[in-house]
Amino acid sequence: MIRNTPRDLLEKGLISEAQFNQIEPIVSGKLVSVFYELRTMLYLGVVLFTGGIGILIYENIGDLGHLISILLLSVITLVCFWYVFTKGFPFSIEKVKPPTPYFDYIVLLGSLLFISVQGYLQFQYGLLEDNLGWSTLISAAFFFYIAYRFNNLGILSLAITALASFWSISVSPQKWYSDNFLETAHLHITAIFFGSILGALAMVLNWKSIKKHFTFTYINFSILIFFVGATAGLFEGNLYLIYLLLIYAGCFFAIYYAKRERSFLFLLYAFVFGYVGTTYLMVDLILDKVPELIFYYAILSCGGFVYFILSYKKFFTRKA
Amino acid sequence: MRSAYNIIWLYNLEVIKETKRWLKARFIEEAQFKTIVEAHPSSFYHPNFIIRIIIFAATLIGLSGVTGLFALIVLDTDQIVISISCILYGIGSFVLVDQIVIKNYKHYKSGLTEALIYHACGFTIGGFAGLIDFSILPLLLFSVLVLSFAAYRYLDLLTTAVAFFTFAYLVFYSFFSLDGVFQQIISFIFILCFSTLYFLSKKIKSKSNFAIWSNNLVIVESLSLLMAYLAGNYLVVRELSVNLMGIVIEGGQDIPFAFLFYGFTVLIPIAYLYFGIKNKDVVLLRVSLLVLACSVFTLKYYDGFDHPEVLLTASGIILLGIGLILFRFLKTIRNGFTREDLISEKWASMDAGAFIISQTLGGNPITVDESFQGGGGNFGGGGSSGSF
Incomplete structure (x- = not known):
């Protein structure tokens, strides 16, 4: 589709002759990069x-x-x-x-x-x-x-992965040996702490301008670990409101970070985990008693999300 | 019939995407890019990839609600009524996406469009299947038609691939059900059919009035190459002969035309590689590397996997060696090939690379220990998933 674009742009005077000579061989495939291969x-x-x-x-x-x-x-x-x-x-x-x-x-x-x-x-x-x-x-x-x-x-x-597995190991190894994997007791609490502390450290490093391009990877790991921990706690049932609040806190941070860095991946995390948490709450409150409402809940939540994305279009315009 | 999208906007959007990559590669200046954007207006709503995923997921959730209500209405009637209402529901979805979402709201691959299109395809095909009582041949034909329509009109890549595979299965099925000699020559028919398709799509791709479908054609092109290879691959032919056609191979015997398939297995990847390098064809080159790996696997498969770790180590050394040698060799441009990253690929970000490394190598130091402790529990799992 863009095979003739360089010539087209040259004729319109949007790029210079020198630039054309540089770009044209690449676009037309005369010069092929095997860098990724x-x-x-x-x-x-x-x-x-x-x-x-x-x-x-x-x-x-x-x-x-x-x-x-x-x-x-x-x-x-x-x-x-x-x-x-x-x-x-x-x-x-x-x-x-x-x-x-x-x-x-x-x-x-x-x-x-x-x-x-x-x-x-x-x-x-x-x-x-x-x-x-x-x-x-x-x-x-x-x-x-x-x-x-x-x-x-x-x-x-x-x-980061090695560090995370260090924590998950030392927290409850004896539980694994006693065949009680499902009761890996406080693993999700560890995860929540690990995620928050790692994330906080990453933000400090970012603020101190030490290897700023590492921040994305740090935050990505810490937010995922945090969310998975909080969601596991949520599904455990007791005290689920606390975990729900934690999930919402995580969502706020994710949306804040997504907006700041214009990185939409975090918006996706906020969407997925926020929706899971909210649905859990709704099931517990209403949907358990009136199952037909699930359909309306699905339609409504879809409408809500699409509305949210479309109305925030200006905040989340494409990265230039 | 043409594409549902405005061609000028499509072209302008492509120009903006392409020149953005030039900007990133520092071929053009920021100010130049701004004027190019202004000179190429496009009114599409075409959000970034992640937003598309979110909208896609949200739409699916919403559609499941709508479908649930729809199901409550028609569920108590008989099969014909259900089938017809499914088809009507599917066609209704097509009309909705075509006339309202794309025409009025100017969405272009926004996640909303994809979800609605797949949903529409699913219901149209599912309804038709119910109507003809699930007989396979007409169902396959109809699926190819509907999916190609979606691929053609909405420039959708996923339906292109699905339509391609459905078509391949259709070819396979129609010859397979003919019995006798036709079953024997399916391989050759496949090779003939898909090499024709390959040259056809290459030819269409070179025509400028088909330019908006170039991505779809690249998919058809690479899948055709792959299919033509697989149809001649010894492993595939042998296993399919044994499993589907009931050919019994006893010790010392081999499948009919075995030498031919051994030949194909070795020669096709080499031919792909040769023509890929000679014609500087990136599609051919990438497919050739993939099928080369398949051929190594095929030959090793019948040679015996006595020492998989030796095979792993050796192929690792060979890949590392070839990679390093080529990196040094292409320091200067040779035959139009260069090692430099000219215009970065859209999908190749360092962050994604780091993620892949952590997912594939993450458990490495830990699993090694684990294999020693015998029942060390979930170490590797904990390490390699990165998120428990």
């Missing part, structure tokens, strides 16, 4: 390699070739880190552009292999044997360091 390839390569090597090590523990493969892995890890430390730019609280297009994947590969090697060493030499949770915490700390040092969003999300 190659990155996908590297990404899949990292996933397959680290996944395969992880199984390989643990299946062959005790074999002769085992020590050699560990040594080999350590060497690859060292090469990766040698590369990123010599090639990488120094730390900055701003966004840092990677020196080469594949730099981020070397960082990813090195970090994942490092975690594999240290996990193996821990197992083999019985370090931290009784406190598996601490191992996760160490991984999280390592990931955070790498994420900030090399400005890597992917590693940051791994760090």
Whole structure:
């Protein structure tokens, strides 16, 4: 559809001759970028390699070739880190552009292999044997360091996930062993606290202008963890009004953040969890007694949402 | 009959979207972009992707309410009445989306339009199915017609894909039900049929008066390539022969024309890759990488999966190696290919990339420990989902 657009714009005088010469080969397909294809390839390569090597090590523990493969892995890890430390730019609280297009994947590969090697060493030499949770915490700390040092969003999300699983583990491990998974007691309360604290920290970091482009990832994780925790509490039934209020508080924050950052994803979260919470309340109050009303409730809520979106059109205009 | 949308507005909207990407890639200046936007007015209500999802979901909730009320009215009558009222309800939805939402309110792919269109397709097809007592052939024909209509008139991509698959199933079904020799040659008919469709859609795509359907045609193009490959893939042919046509393969035997299908499995991906590179055809190139992976899987499948971890590690090393070599090789432009990110793809944001990494690799350090502790419970689950 836009194949002739560059020429069209040139003839209308909207772009200059020099710009036309730059843009035209790309739009017409004379110059093709394989940037995303190659990155996908590297990404899949990292996933397959680290996944395969992880199984390989643990299946062959005790074999002769085992020590050699560990040594080999350590060497690859060292090469990766040698590369990123010599090639990488120094730390900055701003966004840092990677020196080469594949730099981020070397960082990813090195970090994942490092975690594999240290996990193996821990197992083999019985370090931290009784406190598996601490191992996760160490991984999280390592990931955070790498994420900030090399400005890597992917590693940051791994760090947050590791940190989250540290908390969910140490809160109620004995419950799992006693086959009482459904009663993972205060897991949702932990989630609510974890989400709020992480979110608050992210906002502070954002306010201090430290790696501002990380804020989105932080808030995304913390708000999801918060909402899931609060919703789980809601469905537990007792004290559900408190959880409902928490959900509404989360919705307000999400809408505030969506408006501030013009990031519509958070509006979607607010919509989904707010609607689930409200529906729970309505079922408890009215719909349980008069089921036919559900249809009218559905129509009404749809109308309400569409009205809300359309009337807030000006607030949420497309990002320029 | 033409598209339901105003073509000039469509073109202007596309120009704005495209030049916005030029702006992001710093090819043009902010002020230039503003004048281009002013010179290309478009009155569509076309919100951003997330808003579209919200509106889509809200519309579905609302429609479920309407449908529930509708069901309460017609449920007590007999099948014919229900079927006819479903068709009328479906057609009514088409009229609503066409005449009111698109014509009066100027919505263009707003979430509201998609929800109404799918809803309309569903009821029209469902009602028709009830009317003909669910006999398959006319139902498939009718579905292809309705879905292609929706794809054509509303430029919808999802109905394009669904219409394509329904069509593929129609071809398969009509030859499969013929018995005898026709069952044997389904593969060849598929290859013939979908390669024709591929060249046809490529030809249509190059014509300027079909430009507004270019995205739909890209879908048809890539799915045709995929279908032509799958019809010749050894694994697919063998498993379908065994499961559907009751061919019994004993030790030492093989399916009819086995050597041909082995040949297809190896040669088609290579041919795709070769022509993709030669003609600088991105669609062909991407499909070729996908089917290459399928071919590796097929060959490994019959070779035996004794050591999946070795396969994983080796293919990881190969992918990493090829990726790094090509990144270095394309530092300078060769044959029109470059490693640089010229105009960023709309969907490729770093934030999304980070999310994917956390979802696919998230449990990694944790699951490794888990496999050791034996029954460590929900570690990996807790870690990998990122949200419990």
